[in-house]
Amino acid sequence: MSPPATSSHPGPTLTHCPYCSLQCGITLRPTVRGMPGPLALEPQEGFPTNRGGLCSKGWTATSLLDHPQRLLTPLVRVVRGDRTSAFRPASWDEALEQVVEAVTGAQDAYGRDAVGCFGGGGLTNEKAYALGKFARVALGTAMIDYNGRFCMSSAATASNAAFGIDRGLPFPLSDVARAEAVLLVGSNPAATMPPAMQHLDAGRAAGATHVVVDPRRTPTAAGADLHLAPLPGTDLALANGLLHLAIREDLVDQEYVATRTTGFAAVRDGVAAYWPDRVERITGVSVADLRRTLEILTSARSAMILTARGAEQHSNGTDTARAWINLALALGLPGRPGSGYGTVTGQGNGQGGREHGQKADQLPGYRKLADPADRAHVAAVWGIDPEELPRPGVSAFEMLDRLGTPGGVRALLVLASNVVVSAPDVNRVRARLGALDFLCVSDIFLSETAELADVVLPCAQWAEEEGTMTNLEGRVIRRRRALPPPDGVHDDLWVLKALADRLGRGAWFSADPAAVFDELRRASEGGLADYSGITYARVEAEQGVFWPCPQAPAGEPDHPGTPRLFTERFATPDGRARFARVEHREPAERPDAAYPYVLTTGRLMAQYQSGTQTRRVPATSQSSVAPEVQLHPDLARRLEIGTADVVRLSTRRGAAHFRARVTDEIRADTVFVPFHWGGASAANALTNPALDPSSRMPAFKVCAVAVERIGDPDDDALLARPPEHTALSATTAPTLNQQLQKSRRKDLPVLAKNRFLQGVFPFTGEGLDKPAAIASELAYVVPEGVVSQALYLRAGNTTDELVCLVLVRDGVPMRYFPVGAKADVHVPLRVVEDIDGGSAVELRLLAPEGLAGTVVVDLGLVEH
Numbered sequence: 052m053s054p055p056a057t058s059s060h061p062g063p064t065l066t067h068c069p070y071c072s073l074q075c076g077i078t079l080r081p082t083v084r085g086m087p088g089p090l091a092l093e094p095q096e097g098f099p100t101n102r103g104g105l106c107s108k109g110w111t112a113t114s115l116l117d118h119p120q121r122l123l124t125p126l127v128r129v130v131r132g133d134r135t136s137a138f139r140p141a142s143w144d145e146a147l148e149q150v151v152e153a154v155t156g157a158q159d160a161y162g163r164d165a166v167g168c169f170g171g172g173g174l175t176n177e178k179a180y181a182l183g184k185f186a187r188v189a190l191g192t193a194m195i196d197y198n199g200r201f202c203m204s205s206a207a208t209a210s211n212a213a214f215g216i217d218r219g220l221p222f223p224l225s226d227v228a229r230a231e232a233v234l235l236v237g238s239n240p241a242a243t244m245p246p247a248m249q250h251l252d253a254g255r256a257a258g259a260t261h262v263v264v265d266p267r268r269t270p271t272a273a274g275a276d277l278h279l280a281p282l283p284g285t286d287l288a289l290a291n292g293l294l295h296l297a298i299r300e301d302l303v304d305q306e307y308v309a310t311r312t313t314g315f316a317a318v319r320d321g322v323a324a325y326w327p328d329r330v331e332r333i334t335g336v337s338v339a340d341l342r343r344t345l346e347i348l349t350s351a352r353s354a355m356i357l358t359a360r361g362a363e364q365h366s367n368g369t370d371t372a373r374a375w376i377n378l379a380l381a382l383g384l385p386g387r388p389g390s391g392y393g394t395v396t397g398q399g400n401g402q403g404g405r406e407h408g409q410k411a412d413q414l415p416g417y418r419k420l421a422d423p424a425d426r427a428h429v430a431a432v433w434g435i436d437p438e439e440l441p442r443p444g445v446s447a448f449e450m451l452d453r454l455g456t457p458g459g460v461r462a463l464l465v466l467a468s469n470v471v472v473s474a475p476d477v478n479r480v481r482a483r484l485g486a487l488d489f490l491c492v493s494d495i496f497l498s499e500t501a502e503l504a505d506v507v508l509p510c511a512q513w514a515e516e517e518g519t520m521t522n523l524e525g526r527v528i529r530r531r532r533a534l535p536p537p538d539g540v541h542d543d544l545w546v547l548k549a550l551a552d553r554l555g556r557g558a559w560f561s562a563d564p565a566a567v568f569d570e571l572r573r574a575s576e577g578g579l580a581d582y583s584g585i586t587y588a589r590v591e592a593e594q595g596v597f598w599p600c601p602q603a604p605a606g607e608p609d610h611p612g613t614p615r616l617f618t619e620r621f622a623t624p625d626g627r628a629r630f631a632r633v634e635h636r637e638p639a640e641r642p643d644a645a646y647p648y649v650l651t652t653g654r655l656m657a658q659y660q661s662g663t664q665t666r667r668v669p670a671t672s673q674s675s676v677a678p679e680v681q682l683h684p685d686l687a688r689r690l691e692i693g694t695a696d697v698v699r700l701s702t703r704r705g706a707a708h709f710r711a712r713v714t715d716e717i718r719a720d721t722v723f724v725p726f727h728w729g730g731a732s733a734a735n736a737l738t739n740p741a742l743d744p745s746s747r748m749p750a751f752k753v754c755a756v757a758v759e760r761i762g763d764p765d766d767d768a769l770l771a772r773p774p775e776h777t778a779l780s781a782t783t784a785p786t787l788n789q790q791l792q793k794s795r796r797k798d799l800p801v802l803a804k805n806r807f808l809q810g811v812f813p814f815t816g817e818g819l820d821k822p823a824a825i826a827s828e829l830a831y832v833v834p835e836g837v838v839s840q841a842l843y844l845r846a847g848n849t850t851d852e853l854v855c856l857v858l859v860r861d862g863v864p865m866r867y868f869p870v871g872a873k874a875d876v877h878v879p880l881r882v883v884e885d886i887d888g889g890s891a892v893e894l895r896l897l898a899p900e901g902l903a904g905t906v907v908v909d910l911g912l913v914e915h
Contacts, residue, residue: 064533065095065591068109069173069513070659072219072396072523073244075101075109076594079514079533089117090514090533094246096863099594100224100522103863104246107840108659110885111670115512116534118667120496122509123537134485134503143539143549146506150464151553153489153505154190157462163441167194167450167460170409171467172202172398173660175518175530176582177567178543179400180415180574181560182466183408185547188433189556193444194460197409198468200447201475203401204746205368206358206394212369213376213629214385215622216579217405217417218525218598219396221385222615228253229389231351234344235263236286236375237361237752238395241270242656252867256855256897260347264289265361266651267681267723268716270879277343280718281334283651284638284753286362290374291635292330293345294381295322302349304383311386311621314630318377321632333635335718348382353389360397361653364751366741370633377630385628386617396523398660403521406580407571411444415571416578425578432574433559446747448474448740455486462489466543467510471499472661472729475740475749476704493543498663499729511542517564519590524614526595527585576602579622584610638753639741642720646702646755648686649721652734653752658727666727678732678770680709682758683719687711690758697762697769700724702754705736708761708769722758726751731770806831806839808894809909816898822857822864825896829908835888842911844868847875850904855897858910860890867897870906886912 068075076098079090090113096103115121125146130136141149157165168186170179179197186195207217214221227233227250240247248271255261255274263272264279264286272278281289297303298319308315327338348354356379362371372394379385379392396402407415418425420443430437444450451474453459463484474480484490484503492501493508501507515536521527536542541549548562561567565587576583583602589609590596597612620626642648657676658665680698682690692698696711700722708731709724717723726734739754762769808829817823824830833839841858848854848870856868870876886892894910 064514064531065529066514066531066533067520067528068105069112070108070399071244072399072401073100073224073247074399074520074522074528075105075246077105077109079113089113097594100524100526101246102249104249104865106245107657107670107885108665111668113514114668114670115495115664116514118496120667121537122494122496122507122540124509124539126497126507128505132505134505138507143541146508147546147549147553149506150491150550153462153491154554157488158190161461163191164194164444165461166190166192167463168192169447169450169463169465169468169470170195170197170404172197172199172401172404173467174400174404174409174543175516175520175564176400176403176407176527176571177518177564178466179404179409180407180571181544181547181567183413183415184433185551185560187408187440188435188559189547189551189554191439191441193411193441194450195409195444196411196447196450197404198447198470198473199398199401199405199409200747201364201473201749201751202360202397203363203394203405204446205363205365205743205748206372207405208369208746209372209376210394212631213373213380214617215624216616218616219402220393220524221617222391222393222524223526223597224250224524226389226391226615227251227355227357228257230254230353230355231259231389232347232354233259233261234348234354234356235261235271235275236356236358237265237363238263238357238359239265239269239271239361239653240395241274243397243654245656249866255869256867258853260351262344262347266718266721274878277340277347279336279340279344281336282718283649283721284365285334285635287367287371287374287633288325288330288333288635289336289341290371290378291322291325291633292327292334292341293348294318294374294378295325295330296327296341296345297349297378297381298322300345302345303381307383308381312380312628312630313625314632315381317632318381318630321634325635353387354382354384355390356384356392357395359395361651361752363394364748365753366639366739366743366748366750367636368743368748369745373631373633377633380628380630385621386619391617400520402523402525403519403527406521407575411446411450414574416575416582417580418578428577429574432570435559446742448742448749449747451480451483452740454483455488461487463487463491465490465492465500465504467494469494469498469500469661469663471503472663472733472735473726475735475738475751477729477733477735478705479740493546494663496663496667498661508546509540510546511536511540515540516542519568519587521598522595525597527582527590527598528595529587529590572602585612639750640703640739640754642755646757648756648758650700650702650737650754650756651721651723651752652726652738653723655725655727658725660727661729662727678709678725678728678734679712680758681712681714681717681723683717683721684713684715685719686722686758687713690760692758692760693764695764696760697764697766699759699761700737701757701759702737702739704739707731707733707736710764710770711760722756806912806914807909808892808912811905811907813905814896814898814903816854816896816900816902818900819897822859822895822897825894825906825908829894829910831892831912833886833888833890833892833914837888837914839886839890839892839912839914841886842913843877843879844911845875845877845907845909846870847907848904849873849906850898850902852899852902854902854904854906856906856908857895857897859893859895860886862891875907
């Protein structure tokens with residue numbers, strides 16, 4: 052079977068970064084005339100979310116397209132059924148036949164639900180839709196879920212209950228710059244999606260005030276006007292305490308509550324118990340900071356509350372999100388210009404991936420599998436009887452935890468997910484995968500999960516496929532094919548169609564993404580996430596289309612899409628938002644004598660998700676970043692741990708080893724580790740799989756942990772766990788992309804050199820719209836053959852008015868740094884994209900016209 056004919060562009064291809072939900076606009080260009088690859092990459096200056104910005108992950112994305120560890124052929128076991136035997140290459144026919152025989156064998160012996168599918172939030176809308184359909188139509192199984200259950204499920208459950216709809220940001224990202232006050236809860240965009248910071252920076256440059264809630268002083272928190280550092284797991288009490296104060300100080304928008312909401316009385320009664328002193332004892336946030344936060348939110352003409360995984364990945368994550376929604380509704384924020392409540396989606400297609408059928412209880416368009424009308428609509432589009440559709444299945448961890456048990460899945464198909472790194476309590480998950488009769492994994496590389504499989508299928512990468520993605524704003528965008536995949540590699544639509552053919556259900560499936568999207572449009576029509584009015588042509592012409600976008604009646608103009616929700620009504624039957632009384636409860640696991648500290652986890656800028664891709668990038672910006680545990684100096688002294696010592700973290704589920712990073716940027720009772728690694732430094736060997744009762748979200752963000760020093764800085768062996776297959780440990784050679792883009796070469800060992808643009812300079816302002824040169828000492832051209840990265844900026848301002856420093860690259864502003872009246876600022880950077888050789892870097896100044904004063908400037912750069 053050959054893949055469908057799709058275009059490969061000999062010239063520039065407008066597409067999007069393959070990583071986070073920001074989905075930055077990029078342009079891919081062939082570096083060799085007349086050949087489709089290798090590809091040079093540059094950001095799109097005019098795309099609304101990134102506006103010419105990219106982080107280090109985006110800049111290095113093309114280096115994986117021809118990576119030497121990439122899978123180029125199906126793999127099967129030398130001894131079939133024996134996963135201790137080695138892999139060997141196989142033909143597609145042999146590999147697919149093994150999958151089909153395992154599927155039919157399991158279902159014949161144990162029933163339809165003995166086969167399961169596990170998807171990913173990085174799949175295109177077309178592939179997510181096709182996988183959900185494949186499970187229900189080709190396999191007839193209820194057992195399907197995806198890794199987005201570990202990401203957005205609590206936020207989605209809360210938003211659906213409160214607003215009647217779940218779209219992470221119910222407004223364009225650019226609206227963040229319009230808000231006079233922003234409260235970020237458990238979000239660190241400076242590290243997780245750096246180009247988004249320009250929207251926050253623009254707001255601050257215009258005078259906005261930002262508050263960040265995080266147990267660590269992250270780069271985002273360091274740049275905020277106020278940082279609240281609560282004990283992990285107490286965000287709900289913090290939100291209830293702020294609402295208590297708002298009610299007591301008569302700051303509730305009574306007209307909004309009366310006309311646009313229901314259920315406030317019960318919430319008012321509930322938060323009466325969250326008086327400020329009690330909230331301070333629960334959270335560790337002072338009463339003064341509580342009052343200051345509320346003053347910031349209520350004195351601004353426009354305000355936003357944005358939550359993310361720090362608040363939501365808990366066993367009470369849904370209730371916590373509801374508590375912050377309650378506060379937003381009481382202040383009258385949702386639906387107001389420049390205001391609102393939103394949740395910051397993480398994965399690349401985390402929004403679209405949860406809309407079209409990968410979830411256990413869901414059908415396309417956010418339709419419900421348990422709803423007879425929804426079943427009838429989708430069944431009609433699919434051409435089957437509604438009774439053929441299975442009932443809702445179980446959530447991601449529940450499915451994984453029952454693998455190989457009576458009544459559980461016996462044969463599992465995994466697409467675009469690495470559960471051996473990303474699931475909680477991964478030792479338990481690994482054991483359950485080992486109990487399967489059969490495991491098939493489709494991936495780009497031999498991930499930790501693929502290492503355990505019976506059959507591994509290679510798949511096309513982002514630049515080799517067509518489709519759509521839906522970013523954190525609900526903007527549907529195009530992923531366009533820039534070059535063909537390597538010979539013998541197919542995308543997941545082709546694989547699902549080929550399997551369906553062999554299962555006798557091929558007539559219901561297509562491998563053509565355009566045909567699949569057209570069917571998705573019809574399946575979603577009339578649903579909450581209505582894509583029926585969205586076409587590939589419109590997406591390209593309009594830089595994306597916001598859903599819901601229903602199909603316009605014949606003869607009428609196209610529906611414009613819906614950039615801003617809730618301006619007139621909410622998506623509930625009566626058009627009103629729902630308050631819900633929620634109570635703080637202790638985390639599922641509290642510290643005790645054996646495990647005396649609190650562990651929390653999160654992301655680093657250099658790595659993405661389970662690291663299957665970014666840990667293989669040869670660039671030093673990715674490959675040199677190691678797993679570290681952050682410890683407060685007080686805790687480190689108590690345990691006699693020094694910087695770079697090897698530390699063992701132990702919980703009731705397992706242990707993991709990390710290098711120590713001693714820093715005052717974290718609470719003294721809390722330790723932090725990143726979750727991007729497997730092996731000896733697998734953070735999720737520690738995490739608690741206790742589930743939220745509503746969303747079934749595991750408690751990734753808080754558990755009890757013991758900490759001990761086990762080695763000196765040079766005890767590298769304590770951090771190494773040999774992989775089960777040599778593919779993961781193979782030496783990474785320079786890729787063809789890197790060899791042909793010499794100004795971007797980062798695979799060769801080069802000593803780093805520090806460079807500083809600094810001094811004390813008088814200035815006279817030329818206007819707030821005119822970035823003025825300050826001094827020649829603050830202008831610099833990066834030498835050819837090296838790459839420069841900005842590490843920090845320190846600045847002071849002697850005047851009585853706010854001024855703003857602008858970091859300019861080749862005449863284009865990269866970052867804005869407000870410096871308050873007679874104040875200073877220190878911003879740890881490492882969030883600005885790499886600056887290539889030949890680029891001109893300069894610091895300029897925005898100040899009111901005629902304002903005279905002095906600035907103190909210190910910009911630190913490092914060159915590789």
